[in-house]
Amino acid sequence: MKHQLHYPIVFSLLFLVGLPASAQRLGLGRVPAATAPAATADPINYAEPKEYVLADVIVTGNQFLDPNSMISMSGLRVGDKIKVPGETITGAIKKLMDQKILDDVEVLVRKIEGEQIFLELHIKEQPRLFRVTYQGIRKGEQESLNDKVKLPKGRIISNTMVKNAQLAVKRYFIDKGFLNTKVRIVQIPDTTRGNAVMKIFIDKGTKVKISNIVFNGRNEILEGKIRMKLKNTKQMRFGRLFTPSKFIPKKYEEDKQKLIEYYNKMGFRDAVVASDSIINKEDKTVEVVMNIEEGARYYIRNVTWDGNYIYTNEQLSKILALKKGDVYNPEDLDKRLNGNPGNDVSSVYMDDGYLYYRCSPVEKSIEGDSIDIEMRIFEGKQATINKIILNGNTKTSDHVVMRELFTLPGQKFSKTEIINTQRQLSQLGYFDPEKIGINPVPHPENGTVDIEYTVEEKPSDQIELSGGWGGFIGFVGTLGLVFNNFSARNITNLKSWRPLPSGDGQKVAIRFQASGRQFQTYSASFTEPWLGGKKPVTFGVSITKTVFRQFDYNDPLARATGNVSFKGAYHNTGVTVSIGKRLRIPDRFFTLSTAISYQRYRLDSINLFNIAGFDNGVSNNLTFNATIARNTIDNPQFPRSGSSFSLSGTFTPPYSSITGNTNFSSVEAQFKWVEYHKWMFDASWFATVTGKLVLSTRAHMGFLGRYNPNLSISPFERFVLGGAGLAGVGMFALAQDIIALRGYADRQLVPIQGNDLSASSQNVTTVGQQSTRAGGVAYSKYVMELRYPLSLNPSATIFGLVFAEAGNNWGTDVKGFKYKDFNPFDLKRSAGVGAKIFMPAFGLIGIDWAYGFDPLPGQTQRSGPQFHFTIGQQIR
Numbered sequence: 001m002k003h004q005l006h007y008p009i010v011f012s013l014l015f016l017v018g019l020p021a022s023a024q025r026l027g028l029g030r031v032p033a034a035t036a037p038a039a040t041a042d043p044i045n046y047a048e049p050k051e052y053v054l055a056d057v058i059v060t061g062n063q064f065l066d067p068n069s070m071i072s073m074s075g076l077r078v079g080d081k082i083k084v085p086g087e088t089i090t091g092a093i094k095k096l097m098d099q100k101i102l103d104d105v106e107v108l109v110r111k112i113e114g115e116q117i118f119l120e121l122h123i124k125e126q127p128r129l130f131r132v133t134y135q136g137i138r139k140g141e142q143e144s145l146n147d148k149v150k151l152p153k154g155r156i157i158s159n160t161m162v163k164n165a166q167l168a169v170k171r172y173f174i175d176k177g178f179l180n181t182k183v184r185i186v187q188i189p190d191t192t193r194g195n196a197v198m199k200i201f202i203d204k205g206t207k208v209k210i211s212n213i214v215f216n217g218r219n220e221i222l223e224g225k226i227r228m229k230l231k232n233t234k235q236m237r238f239g240r241l242f243t244p245s246k247f248i249p250k251k252y253e254e255d256k257q258k259l260i261e262y263y264n265k266m267g268f269r270d271a272v273v274a275s276d277s278i279i280n281k282e283d284k285t286v287e288v289v290m291n292i293e294e295g296a297r298y299y300i301r302n303v304t305w306d307g308n309y310i311y312t313n314e315q316l317s318k319i320l321a322l323k324k325g326d327v328y329n330p331e332d333l334d335k336r337l338n339g340n341p342g343n344d345v346s347s348v349y350m351d352d353g354y355l356y357y358r359c360s361p362v363e364k365s366i367e368g369d370s371i372d373i374e375m376r377i378f379e380g381k382q383a384t385i386n387k388i389i390l391n392g393n394t395k396t397s398d399h400v401v402m403r404e405l406f407t408l409p410g411q412k413f414s415k416t417e418i419i420n421t422q423r424q425l426s427q428l429g430y431f432d433p434e435k436i437g438i439n440p441v442p443h444p445e446n447g448t449v450d451i452e453y454t455v456e457e458k459p460s461d462q463i464e465l466s467g468g469w470g471g472f473i474g475f476v477g478t479l480g481l482v483f484n485n486f487s488a489r490n491i492t493n494l495k496s497w498r499p500l501p502s503g504d505g506q507k508v509a510i511r512f513q514a515s516g517r518q519f520q521t522y523s524a525s526f527t528e529p530w531l532g533g534k535k536p537v538t539f540g541v542s543i544t545k546t547v548f549r550q551f552d553y554n555d556p557l558a559r560a561t562g563n564v565s566f567k568g569a570y571h572n573t574g575v576t577v578s579i580g581k582r583l584r585i586p587d588r589f590f591t592l593s594t595a596i597s598y599q600r601y602r603l604d605s606i607n608l609f610n611i612a613g614f615d616n617g618v619s620n621n622l623t624f625n626a627t628i629a630r631n632t633i634d635n636p637q638f639p640r641s642g643s644s645f646s647l648s649g650t651f652t653p654p655y656s657s658i659t660g661n662t663n664f665s666s667v668e669a670q671f672k673w674v675e676y677h678k679w680m681f682d683a684s685w686f687a688t689v690t691g692k693l694v695l696s697t698r699a700h701m702g703f704l705g706r707y708n709p710n711l712s713i714s715p716f717e718r719f720v721l722g723g724a725g726l727a728g729v730g731m732f733a734l735a736q737d738i739i740a741l742r743g744y745a746d747r748q749l750v751p752i753q754g755n756d757l758s759a760s761s762q763n764v765t766t767v768g769q770q771s772t773r774a775g776g777v778a779y780s781k782y783v784m785e786l787r788y789p790l791s792l793n794p795s796a797t798i799f800g801l802v803f804a805e806a807g808n809n810w811g812t813d814v815k816g817f818k819y820k821d822f823n824p825f826d827l828k829r830s831a832g833v834g835a836k837i838f839m840p841a842f843g844l845i846g847i848d849w850a851y852g853f854d855p856l857p858g859q860t861q862r863s864g865p866q867f868h869f870t871i872g873q874q875i876r
Contacts, residue, residue: 049083049084049085049086050083050084051081051082051083051084051115052081052082052083052084052112052115052116052117053079053080053081053082053115053116053117054076054077054078054079054080054081054082054116054117054119055078055113055116055117055118056078056110056118056119057071057074057076057078057118057119057120057121058110058119058120058121059071059120059121059122059123060120060121060122060123061122061123061124061125062123062125063125063194064125064128064194065101065123065125070096070121070123071121073095073096073099074092074093074095074096074121075088075091075092075095076088076092076119076121082117084109084117089107092107092121093105093107096121096123100126100156100158100159100160101125101126101156101158102123102124102125102126103124103125103126104123104124105121105122105123105124106121106122106123107119107120107121107122108120108122125156125194126156126157126158127156127157127187127189127190127194127195127196128154128155128156128157128194128195128196129151129152129153129154129155129156129157129161129195129196129198130153130190130193130195130196130197131153131197131198132146132149132151132197132198132200133197133198133199133200134200134202135199135200135201135202136201136202136203136204137202137204144172145169145172148168148172149165149168149169149172151165151198157187157196157198162185162187162198165185165198165200166183166185166200169181169183169200169202170183173202173204174248174249174250175248175250175251176207176246176248177207177208177209177244177246177247177248178204178205178206178207178208179205179208179247179249179286180205180206180208181202181203181204181205182202182203182205183200183201183202183203184200184201185198185199185200185201186198186199186201187199206284207246208246208247208284208285208286209236209244209245209246209247209285209286210233210234210235210236210245210246210247210285210286210287210288211235211236211281211283211285211286211287212235212287212288213227213230213233213234213235213287213288213289213290214287214288214289214290215290215292216289216290216291216292217274217291217292217293217294218292218294219294220266220268220294220297221262221263221266221294225262226259226262229255229258229259229262230255230258230259231243231255231258232248232251232252232254232255233247233248233251233252233255233288235288236285247278247286247288252288256273256276256290259273260272260273261331263294264329264330264331265329265330265331265332266297266327266329267297267298267299267327267328267329268294268295268296268297268298269295269298269328269330269371270293270294270295270296271292271293271294271295272292272293272295273290273291273292274291274292274293275291276288276289276290276291277289296368296369297327297369298327298328298366298369298370298371299325299326299327299328299369299370299371300322300323300324300325300326300327300328300370300371300373301324301367301370301371301372302324302372302373303317303320303322303372303373303374303375304364304372304373304374304375305317305374305375305377306374306375306376306377307376307377307378307379308375308377308379309379310349310352310354310379311348311349315348316345316348316375319336319343319344319345319348320336320337320345320375321336322336328371333361333373337359337361337375338359341415341416341419342416342419345359345375346359346415347415347416349379350413350414350415350416351414351415351416351417352382352412352414353382353383353384353412353413353414354379354380354381354382354383354413355380355382355383355413355440355442355449356378356379356380356381356383356442356444357377357378357379357380358377358378358380359375359376359377359378360375360376361373361374361375361376362374362375362376381444381447382412382413382447383412383413383442383447383448383449384410384411384412384413384447384448384449385407385408385409385410385411385412385413385448385449385450385451386409386443386448386449386450387409387450387451388402388405388407388408388409388450388451388452388453389441389450389451389452389453390402390452390453390455391452391453391454391455392431392454392455392456392457393431393455393457394457395430395457395485395502395503396428396430396431396455396457396485396503396505397487397503397504397505399533400428400430400503400504400505401425401453401455403530403533403536404421404424404425404428405421405424405453406418406420406421406424406588407421407451413440413449418438418440418451420588421438421453422436422438423632423633423634423642425453425455426634426635426636427631427633427635427636428505429460429484429636430455430457430458430460430484430485430505431455431456431457431458432455432456432457432458432794433634433635433636433637433794434792434794435454435455435456435794436453436454436455436456437452437453437454437455438451438452438453438454439451439452439454440452456794458794458795458840459794459795459840460484460485460840461481461482461483461484461485461840462480462481462482462484462840462843463480463481463482464478464479464480464481464482464511464843464871477513477514477515478511478512478513479511479512479513480509480510480511480512481508481509481510481511482507482508482509482843483500483502483507483508483509484507485502485503485504485505485506485507486500486501486502486504486505486506486507486508487501487502487503487504487506488501488504488506488526488528489501489504490503490504505529505530506526506527506528506529507525507526507527507529508524508525508526508527509523509524509525510523510524511523511524517549518548518549518551519547519548519549520545520546520547521544521545521546521547522544522545522546523542523543523544523545524542524543525540525541525542525543526540526541526542527539527540528540531579535581536581536582537579537580537581538578538579538580538581538593539578539579540576540577540578540579540595541575541576541577541578542575542576543574543575543576544572544573544574544575545572545573545574546570546571546572546573547569547570547571547572548569548570549566549568549569550566550567550568550569550570550606551565551566551567567605567606568603568604568605568606568615569602569603569604569605569606570601570602570603570604570606570608571600571601571602571604572599572600572601572602572735573599573600574597574598574599574600575597575598576595576596576597576598577595577596577597578593578594578595578596578625579593579594579595580592580593580594580627581593587630589630589631589632590628590629590630591628591629591630591631592626592627592628593625593626593627593629594624594625594626594627595624595625596622596623596624596625597621597622597623597625598620598621598622598623599620599621599735600618600619600620600621601618601619601620601621601716601735602617602618602619603615603616603617603618603619604616609715611667611715612667613666613667613668614667614668614671616668617667617668617671617672618668618672619671619672619673619674619716620672620673620674621652621674621716621735622652622653622673623650623651623652624650624651624652625648625649625650625651626648626649627646627647627648627649628646628647628648629644629645629646629647630643630644630645630646631643631644631645632644633684633686634686637794637797637838638694638787638789638792638797638799638838639686639694639696640686640687640688640694641686641687641688642686643683643684643685643686644682644683644684644685645682645683645684646680646681646682646683647679647680647681648679648680648681649677649678649679649680650677650678650679650680650717651677651678652673652674652675652676652677653673653675654675654707654708655673655675656675656707656708656710656711657707657708662708662710662711670711671714671715674714674716675706675707675708675711675714676704676705676706676707676713676714676716676717677704677705677706677707678702678703678704678705678717679702679703679705680700680701680702680737681699681700681701681702682698682699682700682875682876683698683699683700684696684697684698685697685698689786692788692789693786693787693788694786694787694788694789695784695785695786695787696783696784696785696786696787697782697783697784697785698781698782698783698784699780699781699782699783700739700779700780700781700782700783700807700876701778701779701780701781702719702737702739702778702779702780703777703778704717704718704719704777704778705777713777716735717735717736717737718736718737718775718776718777719736719737719739719750719775719776719777719778719779719809720736720737720738720739720747720749720750720775720776720809721738721739721740721741721744721747721749721750721776721779721781721807721808721809721828722739722740722741722744722745722746722747722748722749722750722856723740723741723742723744723745723746723747723748723866723868724740724742724746724848724868724869724870725738725739725740725741725870725876736775737775737876739779739781739807739809739876740868740870740876741781741805741807741828741830742803742805742830742832742834742848742850742866742868743805743828743829743830743831743832743850743851743852743853743863743865743866744828744830744852744856744863744866745856745863745866748856749807749808749809749828749856749857750775750776750809750811750857751776751809751810751811751857752811752857752858775809775811776809776810776811777810777811778809778810778821778822779807779808779809779810780807780808780822780824780827781805781806781807781876782805782806782807782827783803783804783805784803784804784805785801785802785803786801786802786803787799787800787801788800788801790835794840795839795840796837796838796839797837797838798835798836798837798838799835799836800833800834800835801833801834801835801836802831802832802833802834803831803832803833803834803848803850804829804830804831805829805830805831806827806828806829806830807827807828808823808826808827808828810822827854828852828853828854828856828863829852829853829854830850830851830852830853830863831850831851831853832848832849832850832851833848833849834846834847834848834849834850834868835847836870843871844870844871845870845871846868846869846870847867847868847869847870848867848868848870849865849866849867849868850865850866850868851863851864851865851866852864852865852866
């Protein structure tokens with residue numbers, strides 16, 4: 001590429017002096033004499049420029065550029081008077097070259113007719129990019145570079161483009177730890193097409209690692225803590241795996257800033273990294289030397305307030321909760337003023353409508369190591385919400401979103417209510433929680449504010465399509481559909497079927513699982529979250545049907561031919577109707593729900609509970625359930641803060657107390673109407689530890705009781721622990737609660753002591769070729785997890801975790817459950833690691849590896865390592 005300007009007109013004009021007009025025409029205009037019009041031109045004297053009228057300008061040499069645009073950019077206009085030679089010509093060349101799209105420009109005189117001059121702009125375009133190739137790096141690195149450098153095909157290859165590409169490639173590898181990367185770019189032109197291939201030669205060299213980090217001037221802070229604050233700048237040591245010791249300048253600068261912020265948090269407001277050095281070593285490593293000036297540690301002496309009229313100094317000081325002698329921490333001070341919604345000073349004002357409130361802490365006096373702080377407050381006027389603006393809900397109806405808002409027109413502005421609204425919208429599950437935007441638009445002139453909510457729809461429907469081998473049951477296929485944003489009112493509107501009517505927030509779920517005639521289960525449910533559309537009253541109805549047929553697999557010939565004989569069957573039919581509402585007392589995060597459920601169990605020549613005489617008959621289970629819960633979780637897919645608590649009680653009518661009958665003619669008569677009371681408690685708590693690392697703790701307990709001490713506890717609704725908390729492929733939960741406990745085999749953590757179901761039997765039952773147990777009547781479980789998000793993309797939320805958990809299950813003897821048997825410290829412990837991914841179409845899918853530290857009941861060896869695969873959001 002040429003970098004100098006050419007002025008061929010100079011040479012052309014000198015050449016013309018003393019030549020006849022025809023020679024001028026042929027030599028300068030490059031037009032054959034036969035086709036050029038005859039003209040008589042005065043000789044051009046370079047020493048004495050002459051003024052001409054520009055009669056015409058043409059462009060030659062162009063391949064892609066528009067000639068009219070070139071003429072326009074040159075500044076030459078037909079009809080203008082110009083001096084030849086003169087500044088107009090040189091200026092036109094400069095203007096065209098300044099566009100950075102040409103390699104060369106020549107201005108040629110085509111002909112001269114009297115006082116008129118005809119010019120030609122002969123240009124040479126810069127080549128356009130045809131392809132980029134890399135030399136010296138792997139294919140995967142080439143693909144990553146294409147995303148980073150972004151050199152579009154067809155773009156003009158300018159000096160700026162080449163230089164930027166060179167810098168981008170070098171910066172990419174420097175950020176990877178290759179500090180000595182060398183980049184050379186060569187253009188291979190194709191003059192026939194005006195294109196060029198850009199060939200980028202890369203010599204990465206070796207990664208530059210940090211051999212040592214020296215802290216000079218460090219006295220008050222432990223060196224280990226300082227090294228921990230340098231998250232991405234670590235020195236080499238044996239065993240360092242997750243935090244490499246490569247030196248990356250950008251990360252190093254960020255770490256220096258974080259180090260000073262840490263010093264400031266510890267009270268060293270004057271701390272600075274006065275100087276630092278990066279010393280190259282012979283072994284191709286570097287030594288980092290940081291010269292730190294810590295300064296003195298400062299403490300708060302006095303806090304005063306100025307500009308406050310609504311609240312007294314004492315009231316504000318109580319909320320701020322700083323006292324004399326506290327370490328001066330600007331970050332903590334800002335959180336107390338603005339960063340803790342509902343508990344900071346700003347919330348006191350903004351929750352009462354004072355949108356324009358401002359508080360500026362000023363260091364009023366510094367004496368020795370003590371600082372006096374003055375809080376200068378501007379209270380402003382109260383603001384009333386004028387209107388709500390909603391954007392981005394392309395699928396969900398406006399009224400579904402608007403009914404969830406805690407900020408309504410006519411109310412006073414409230415910071416806490418805006419944050420509560422954001423949490424409420426994220427819990428709907430229809431929008432990406434990471435992209436819920438809130439923008440208050442104040443109108444100081446009339447004391448109002450508009451609140452603009454911006455949401456982004458995400459897929460919320462789910463499909464389950466799977467198949468597996470269910471042991472003696474054989475192949476089991478599953479099809480499940482969940483529509484979380486259904487619209488029942490638009491069923492008759494065929495235009496809204498895309499593929500189903502949606503947008504009204506209702507939920508429809510259908511599931512079918514079967515293995516031929518042997519095992520089948522069906523379920524369907526419908527939930528309306530706002531019954532009547534005016535109040536948050538939830539209404540739901542669900543139906544289930546399960547059929548299991550048992551065949552004799554003991555005859556090998558029959559099993560081989562498929563002619564096995566029928567032995568018995570189990571049928572379970574259930575229907576549930578529920579209703580719930582949000583409460584205002586104690587606060588709006590509480591909900592109360594109730595449900596009435598009926599289930600009918602029928603046994604046909606099958607003894608599932610191993611109770612003598614209970615292999616035929618019908619059992620009826622009519623229950624009333626009441627659940628009170630409180631939920632403040634910020635994000636249902638990946639919670640970072642908040643908690644969830646629920647306490648539920650399930651009750652059957654006390655038939656034996658009503659009838660007074662405790663002597664039954666048969667076991668079938670005893671269990672014709674099942675009676676029990678059941679209590680469940682679940683608690684979850686989430687908190688951000690640091691950065692994106694989240695601590696999750698959970699506690700779960702359950703108890704199954706009886707009304708009449710002369711009757712045995714029901715064999716239904718018992719607890720079974722162990723594994724992933726799934727019933728298993730092709731298995732049906734025999735009216736049981738299956739509780740996950742990683743590190744132990746599925747459904748194997750159950751009591752094995754003598755039970756109250758049959759004095760002569762173990763609490764073990766055989767179904768086909770599998771062993772199951774009726775379960776316990778009390779359990780407890782405790783979980784602690786550390787979670788770290790790998791992706792918060794709404795289409796695939798992924799996080800890794802490490803966990804420790806413990807739990808146990810207690811049974812009964814003939815006389816019933818004894819409270820002394822319940823020991824919250826007698827637990828089966830486990831720990832492990834795992835990963836989970838939430839995809840809107842499939843729900844939550846996880847895999848865990850856990851090690852069980854204790855033996856299962858009846859065994860002496862530790863449970864040991866176990867892999868667990870989970871599907872769905874598990875409560876327990």
